[in-house]
Amino acid sequence: MKARNIFWFSIILIGMLMVILGWVMSQKSRRAKEIGKAEKVIILVQPGAHLKEVARELEDKGVISDAGVLVFLARLSSDEKKIQAGEYEFETGMGYEQVLEALVKGRQRYYKLVVPEGYNIWQIAELLDRSGIWSAEKFLSLVKDKVFIGSLGLELDSLEGYLYPEGYFIKRYETEKDIIKMMVNRFKERWKTEYEERAKELGLTEREVIILASIIEKETGRRDEKPLVSAVLHNRLKKKMPLCMDPTVIYGLMPGFSGNLTKSNLQTFTPYNTYLNSGLPPGPICNPGEDSIRSALYPAEVNYLYFVSKGDGSHYFSSNYSEHLKAVETYQMKGK
Incomplete structure (x- = not known):
């Protein structure tokens, strides 16, 4: 009976401590923001990092006031080993629960990659290289790696044409492989059953359709x-x-x-x-x-059967060669 009473007393005490800690820190956070002292802080959590290391950095940079309290709360909630690697944006004077929740749920910063329609593999590689995080060389190697391409369910020499042009949100520690998988998966999502059926009607394969589409895109x-x-x-x-x-x-x-x-x-x-x-x-x-x-x-x-640029982004289309030659003379030979 005595042991049971001690157990329940301990549970109640821990619960009260957590409530008090949470209230104290929320008050500190609120006061810091009210007087305009809250500052943004970027924290990099390396893959395999221990919470103690992360907590010390959070304390050093003023996000929390005591690293030990964060570790204590994480142990109580069995979250000590659940933090996710990534790049996080915090503010000084944040509440412990808020910080811990962000680390456990992976609420981190994203990098936006916008791939315009018509970009080729070298242009996409350059976009990634500009980030200073991902490697153009590694990307270009992967998009021509038949073993990797095969792991995506495709039998191709190159992924050119299958890296769907759209906006992507990428986490700091996602790799070039992860990024390529996102793009290929997006292509697969956009390739509709309707398209498959229409291609068959035309006597074309999916690849032949994408080749045609890529020429249209560039023209x-x-x-x-x-x-x-x-x-x-x-x-x-x-x-x-x-x-x-x-x-x-x-x-x-x-x-x-x-x-x-x-x-x-x-x-x-x-x-x-x-x-x-x-x-x-x-x-x-x-x-x-x-x-x-x-x-x-x-x-x-x-x-x-023919078309020629008018020089303003539009084209003149012709059905025969003589008409095409006249259009060339009209739109491209002027001033020469």
Whole structure:
């Protein structure tokens, strides 16, 4: 009976201590914020870090006033070994429970990665490299690693075309592999059953659709023109005409392309040169967005075979070569 009384007394005492500690610290936090002294503090919790180390850093930087109290509360709630690695943003004078909850639930800072439609693997690698956290070299190695690609359920030589262009929120200790998986999973989410069925109607594989979509993406940024460019591609393929698309030539010269497409470039053989090779290039030339993928599957019902840039972001489309030559003279030879 005496032992039981001691047990319950201990439980009540611990509960009262926790309530008092919580109240005291919440008051400190409130007062600090009221007088404008709260400051933002960034804490890096390394993978495998012990709570004691993290608590000491939190105390040193003024987030909490006593590291021992945080460790004590974590032990009481069995959370001492549950903290998650990451980059956290706290404020000085925060409450212990609030800090502990953030560490246990992984409420950390995210890095936003925005991949524009039409970016290729080298451009995405550059975006990651600019962060100073992730490696362009490692990323480029992984997107061409057949073993890794196979682990994602794909049989490809490269993930070009399957890194879906969108905004991503990435945690500090997520790896290049994690980021690539996010992008590929997003692609799989966006590739609808409707698209699969439509591709079969057209006699195309998923990969052929993505190759077409990637060319459309690079040829025009105008949504209203994408189905027209798609029609040109489909019509030329049906007639077994070379596609003759400049962006495919450029891709074949990557990553060392100078940025200035020359006549010599058009005559340089690469597997992606659609002036010298018939049919589709061997793979996508960028990572296309939703509009381009849909346009590849639903081309406009027109008989266009050519188009030329008007110099204002739009294009003039033609059904025969003589009309195309006139358009070239009108829009590209002026002033030369």
